[in-house]
Amino acid sequence: MSKPVVVEPEATLERERNAPTPEEIRTQLLRVLASPAFHGSKRCQQFLEYVCQKALSGETGALKERTIAIEVFGRNPQSDLGEDTIVRVGAREVRKRLAQYYVTEEGAASDVRIDLPSGAYAPEYRYTRTIVEPEARPVAVPLLV
Numbered sequence: 001m002s003k004p005v006v007v008e009p010e011a012t013l014e015r016e017r018n019a020p021t022p023e024e025i026r027t028q029l030l031r032v033l034a035s036p037a038f039h040g041s042k043r044c045q046q047f048l049e050y051v052c053q054k055a056l057s058g059e060t061g062a063l064k065e066r067t068i069a070i071e072v073f074g075r076n077p078q079s080d081l082g083e084d085t086i087v088r089v090g091a092r093e094v095r096k097r098l099a100q101y102y103v104t105e106e107g108a109a110s111d112v113r114i115d116l117p118s119g120a121y122a123p124e125y126r127y128t129r130t131i132v133e134p135e136a137r138p139v140a141v142p143l144l145v
Contacts, residue, residue, distance in 0.1 A: 004028075006035055013067060018126075018127060019125065019127075020111075020112045020125045020126065020127060022039060022056050022110050024111070025052065025116070026056070026123075027051075027112075028051065028111075028113075028114055029048070029052050029114060030111040031076065031106070031110070032048065032098070032101055032107075032114060033045050033048065033049060033108070035101050035104070035106065036104075037096050037097045037098075037100040037101040037104070038097055038101070041093065043072070043073070043090060043093075044090065044093050044094050044097050045070050046072050047068070047090045047091070047093075047094050048094050048108070048114075048116070048123075050068065050071060050072050051068070051116065051121055051122065051123050052114065052123050055122055055123050057115060061123040062089075063088045063120075063121040063122050064121070065081070065088070065121070066081055067129065068087045068090075068121060069075070069081050069084065069086060069087050072087075073082070073086050073087065073090065087121075091116060091121060094116055095116050095118065098114065098115065098116060110128060111127060111128060111129060112125060112126070112127060113125070113126050113128050
């Protein structure tokens with residue numbers, strides 16, 4: 001019998017506090033899409049924008065190969081997509097272009113990073129630098145005697 005994993009509330013709050021906000025993610029997405037790395041490929045732009053928008057709206061369950069093939073690449077819903085690799089090839093191309101973007105001066109200076117992990121279509125977002133919150137300083141309270 002395995003032990004249940006207990007997540008401490010502080011750890012959960014720390015992860016949430018260190019995650020980029022939807023506004024920061026959207027701003028970074030616009031920068032990435034406007035960059036030279038994505039400039040030459042409308043399909044890569046559409047793919048990345050689609051998966052990011054779905055993820056931001058809480059619809060990561062909809063990020064399936066078939067759905068992306070239909071919604072992004074205009075495939076016929078009745079067609080057999082078993083042999084069609086367009087989504088996998090598209091995801092690989094987006095990953096390559098993201099890597100190209102983040103080695104540029106602009107990409108390396110970004111505070112927020114968008115990644116598309118291998119084997120998945122749901123993007124991940126993270127800060128590129130650790131966000132350090134100011135420590136609470138002790139306040140001297142005079143003693144009343």
